[in-house]
Ligand SMILES: Nc1ncnc2c1ncn2[C@@H]1O[C@H](COP(=O)(O)OP(=O)(O)OP(=O)(O)O)[C@@H](O)[C@H]1O
């Protein structure tokens with residue numbers, strides 16, 4: 001963790017968070033903080049509870065015990081797989097959080113806000129298209145525009161580069177960094193993508209078996225001999241992390 005982050009206030013605090021589905025413990029007393037203006041990366045094998053953790057943070061799931069302390073009400077979520085509404089235009093998708101809001105802006109304000117956010121993700125002029133007319137990378141960027149329509153102070157990204165080629169993934173990472181800077185936001189980013197981990201260069205937590213198995217930086221992930229981090233880095237089938245069978 002950098003000295004700057006240590007001095008700043010946490011904007012998200014996850015405290016002793018526990019969550020089970022049936023008899024299966026997904027998160028067992030997980031603790032971490034996210035500081036203002038930082039990106040925290042969450043890595044871990046499939047089925048370790050990364051998406052569940054993001055849903056607990058944004059209130060889509062309830063914890064069994066423990067808590068999430070949010071120092072802001074403004075939080076945006078980029079769902080795994082973009083999760084756009086196929087029957088709606090890009091405009092309607094991006095406008096969705098504002099339309100279904102008590103403080104719905106006027107139509108002119110709504111248009112300004114949607115077009116501003118589409119410009120921010122490099123997609124000016126596509127507002128009348130439907131999701132099935134877009135590439136995977138464009139869909140992801142539309143989902144970014146929707147997530148930031150309310151100028152969130154915290155942005156949650158669930159595997160924003162999954163299913164994209166390496167070049168489009170680089171473009172997506174550039175937009176994540178741009179949104180971070182332009183909106184002055186903090187982000188929590190779930191990923192399997194080691195290239196993304198290096199490009200974002202941030203603090204990381206590795207989830208395994210309902211716990212944080214390792215914490216470090218992008219740089220440390222490359223060099224550490226910690227067996228969990230090393231196994232993840234090398235994609236090894238042998239190591240302390242058993243392959244999870246769904
Ligand atoms: N609503 C739910 N009801 C029951 N089980 C669930 C629910 N949501 C998630 N799970 C289970 O919890 C575990 C963790 O799921 P989660 O989606 O959080 O994993 P993940 O780390 O995001 O995986 P992936 O990398 O594949 O996206 C899985 O075993 C999953 O089947």
Ligand SMILES: [Mg+2]
Nearest residue numbers: 050051052080
């Ligand atoms: Mg997931």
